[in-house]
Amino acid sequence: MSILRFETLAHEGAARRGRLTLRAATFETPTFMPVGTQATVKALEPWEVESTGARIILANTYHLWIRPGPELIAARGGVKAWMRWPHALLTDSGGYQVFSLAAMRDIDDDGVTFRSHLDGSRKRLTPELAMQVQAALGSDIAMVLDECPPGGAGRDHVARAIARTTQWARRCIEVPRPDYQARFGIVQGAIHEDLRLAHLQELATLPFEGLALGGFSVGEPLEDTYRVLQAVAPQMPADKPRYLMGVGTPYDLLHAVGCGIDLFDCVLPTRNARNGQVFSWHGRVNLRQARHREDDGPIDPECGCPVCERYSRSYLRHLIHVGEMLGPRLLTLHNLHFYASLMKRARQAIGEADYRRWAQEAVRRMREGDEVGAQKA
């Protein structure tokens, strides 16, 4: 059996419905991967994450490398056995967190030196080490170490980061891996279509099982993201899964699905839940607002998740208002249900060649309902 199999089941324009098979799980795409940074999708047990429909989650290599360390996790059979997640796992390379969290960083052609954001200790990450740590974590999909320039980086800076990312990608491929672990390359290029397309062409020649678009949602204008996605995503190899890293709102996901993206991850549904914001078919709802105090209705009558079945906005608002842990927990569960069903309906619509119409209508309804004062995603 191969490490990864990807079939497309239906197309509509650039959008596609597919089926991705890894050793650990088979699931349809487009799909959203909940973020389980420290080997836990915050506040939820794995069976609850599973109950939302998720069959693949993401864990962050940087965090687990720092605490508790890859040796400890490898000795427990990997992240999945340790946390009791029975389906598929994708790990990032750790690079993004080194660039966004670490106190000091010094990048050179061989790797990046930085200080841990926890204890200030000096650490060094190289492409080889990133792959070795991911092998120890036992993920089903490992990401190459890339250089992700900050949002405001100039074209020259971006071009240099691309060259280095390609060099590092080649080195990652040389590292031995577990026989079940797929490897994805990462296309950089910020909002420069030509740089993105050139980088894509380079990486497409390398033996990756899938390709990702990195370096979005780093501060660039949303219209640039949308434009570049539209230009680049449809040009990615059609026979491999396409992964848009770290994006985004339900609107962003529906746009990207229309461009042919298959896989997503983002902290929005989980992080915003902890701040009292929920997503729904009627737009974003901020449960911190006093208007929900006496609202006996569910978050979304169309939702059907266990939270919408059981609890009123009034009660959920109380939990958030008084700082009870059950609040973030329930809102996280709802939001992950919502993201999963957004992707499920997208797959159905593509299968029925109705995606374009359905997505426009879904966006229209969500935009109409977005609460004034709802926290910006």
Next chain:
Amino acid sequence: MSILRFETLAHEGAARRGRLTLRAATFETPTFMPVGTQATVKALEPWEVESTGARIILANTYHLWIRPGPELIAARGGVKAWMRWPHALLTDSGGYQVFSLAAMRDIDDDGVTFRSHLDGSRKRLTPELAMQVQAALGSDIAMVLDECPPGGAGRDHVARAIARTTQWARRCIEVPRPDYQARFGIVQGAIHEDLRLAHLQELATLPFEGLALGGFSVGEPLEDTYRVLQAVAPQMPADKPRYLMGVGTPYDLLHAVGCGIDLFDCVLPTRNARNGQVFSWHGRVNLRQARHREDDGPIDPECGCPVCERYSRSYLRHLIHVGEMLGPRLLTLHNLHFYASLMKRARQAIGEADYRRWAQEAVRRMREGDEVGAQKA
């Protein structure tokens, strides 16, 4: 049908196994009531609390009175309907929190004036209001407003508090109540056996459906608590449930059951869980300690709760160590399972006239295993 029915099913010395029937639930005693201060047992959904075996929980009148207010909750059908707890609920009177949390308090014969610990606003609680708020909250058992003197109070202070508590108890009885709501009186007297017994005699003449012992665990030496319990609990009316308020460790519960106590509540299993401390048949375990880093065993192989079935000490220690919300949640679930099964085994032992031997042996095993450095309960 009466408001409350209590039958004793078995005796061994002062210890008794009973069955308590309220309109909302029937359950056997001795039983432990998990604390759901703000209309939520912290971190858990009601069905999880139920899964531990609990059929009655406690909510704090003070907190719910301040936020979101009794009117809002009454309009939602009471605490139970609002939070989706399908079994029985006991509310305290709010007095204890006024004495322990409020910034300023000024007690007189009519009631107590204080400032909210949240916004400093001036509030006044009287026996009548305490009962009215509890009626609005819709609890199955309401507690009278009492005066609980601080741990170091002198005998005269305690005697005055007793006199006032009796006066207030009489006033509470005059307040109309929902037809399903039982009322319990509260015996004070600190560590003075004679005062306790005299107060008990007074309250026993009033038409309460049950009696409680208040004013323990307020800083007095544990041996005094144990001594007074042994003297007073067996003298409480045999045909009514006996409730020991706010106590305590597994050791305390086993001692008190031996003295004839039927009902308990305490924040220990839930609060200590949030600090990484779990209870087990082999004593207290502090999961913050590094010794659990690579321990692949469960908290307690004898436990059988979902947490012990699924997760290793290594993983739970990681969750606590890195501050993940799932940690407190899982440890709370385990601890409530443990407290419930402690009471279940106590009931079985009483039924088999084996309580004295069983409790001694259980205490011996727990004491042997108590971790050095385990957080003091």
